[in-house]
Amino acid sequence: MRILVVEDDVQIADMLAEALTNCQYVVDVAQDGEEAWNYAQTLEYDLVLLDITLPRLNGIRLCQQLRDRHFSLPVLMLTARDTIDDKIIGLDAGADDYMVKPFNLRELLARIRALLRRGSTASTPTLSWGSLQINSSTHEVVFDEQPLHLTPKEYALLELLVSSGRRVLSKPGIIERIWSLDDPPTEETVKSHIKTLRNKLREVGAAEDFIETVYGLGYRLKQLESDNAFMH
Template identity: 45%
Template structure:
């Protein structure tokens, strides 16, 4: 069943939309803030996200940009009362795949959802593979030797970056800038803690190690390495 994440702070509107979508045979989870929506989007294995622009504390356009920066490729349909051309351009430029202005007819919402799902099926990114390790960018499912690994969002982000650069060294500075969007200062201990936890899950006892430390340079994901620390 197709899974949709609805991020809408108006709880009455969220209930109505959720009920309508469920009647169309979609599985729908509804949350009401960016703080709830971000972890759900990154870990919930959704086929599509319906995201309201006007959320409390952190707005939808900011959340959309942050999700794209984290590598999330799930289609996002932005809902908003803003109907200016500049607003529509801003929403699309931030990473939304489509933009629907309130008030809207439910049938139009359905049509746009189905169009995005068709497009997503055609453009679904291929899985990343290194040895017996696989990562599905669309669903965020990671498996080692066929076993699903339970990774935190940070661990997943680190692993995806290493897998996209498989066989090449990823420096600490690159990790700091891409995963924490910050300078390396004061991040060394935090980075090492995340790397230890990721290695423990990825390379259990008896399994060939895939994450290797390259002295003075950074980390490399590969089937074998001669320059481990």
């Protein structure tokens, strides 16, 4: 999942980015409202963590702009203002939740998880493809009841493939979804991750072509046998 952190305090932004990355989210950081608006129009985010006091375009106006343009993703506002009126203004602008600085990081992460669970992509915590099971809440992966030990990027890649099903994912599309804007890899890096992921899947009994290469286009999961039986 991808989160946009909008915070002009560099120290707080770095702390949030590190904590969220450790929780296996893909994180982009914007330091003003205009930059955040450009990011939101360019990439698909699952949640925005939004400071109110921002240069160029403040958090209230940015949130209103997102809602006016029918962006439905959850918005969690952060602010140093702790009055009922300030909270009402933030919520009326379209925020889904509101936390006052200084905040407890564990509570913030719990609220982020709660907001993401409300979204359509998180409504089903378990993803599956044949014998493969992914628990999106605990990040545990099993194949035919055997645990699969993955790096954070391998997990993110496999989760993306499973959630996409038979839709072909291009290398640039994969990079956009699971790497942050300030750390984009080469397409060869994606190829290397796919190779390692295939090896790990094969070690627990998955077919060699569990992840298919669609030459010239990208990657997708192999069609399930039950789907073939249905089609015939």
